[in-house]
Amino acid sequence: MKAGQVVALYLSWPAVVLVAWGELTPRDPQALAHVWDKLLHFCAYFGLACLVTLALNARRPALWSVLGLMTLGALLEILQGFTGRDPSIFDELANILGATTGGGLGWLIVAVLHSKTLLAPSVERE
Numbered sequence: 001m002k003a004g005q006v007v008a009l010y011l012s013w014p015a016v017v018l019v020a021w022g023e024l025t026p027r028d029p030q031a032l033a034h035v036w037d038k039l040l041h042f043c044a045y046f047g048l049a050c051l052v053t054l055a056l057n058a059r060r061p062a063l064w065s066v067l068g069l070m071t072l073g074a075l076l077e078i079l080q081g082f083t084g085r086d087p088s089i090f091d092e093l094a095n096i097l098g099a100t101t102g103g104g105l106g107w108l109i110v111a112v113l114h115s116k117t118l119l120a121p122s123v124e125r126e
Contacts, residue, residue: 008055015051016072019044023076026084038094045069045098046105053106066103070096 022044049066056062073095077087 005055005057008051012048012051012055015048019048020072020076024079024083024085038090041073041091041094042098042101045073045095046102047098049099049102050106050109051102053103054109058107058110062103062106066099069099073099 022040048069052065052069053062056065074092077089077092077095081087
């Protein structure tokens, strides 16, 4: 595992905990009270999926992890009903869209970094 993958892996776990905490607290933090909550959901799952995909190097486990993040979002939405917040299918749709987009961007970054044509010096043909 390369250094960048290790950093992404170690950042992804605290990020998952932070997102779970943010979704399960009774009220949104005061600093985020005026931000559209669908945007918050999209950005949270976008970042998580991008980190996981970079950490796992866009292999098949990254796809399963992104699907796991979507499932986590659904479970957290259900659990919100027990914390005094309202569960919302639209929040879950924002989670799914964010996870899909973040996983796609992560995959694209890994594919570009692995591209041999990008890393090989250009050679002029005579």
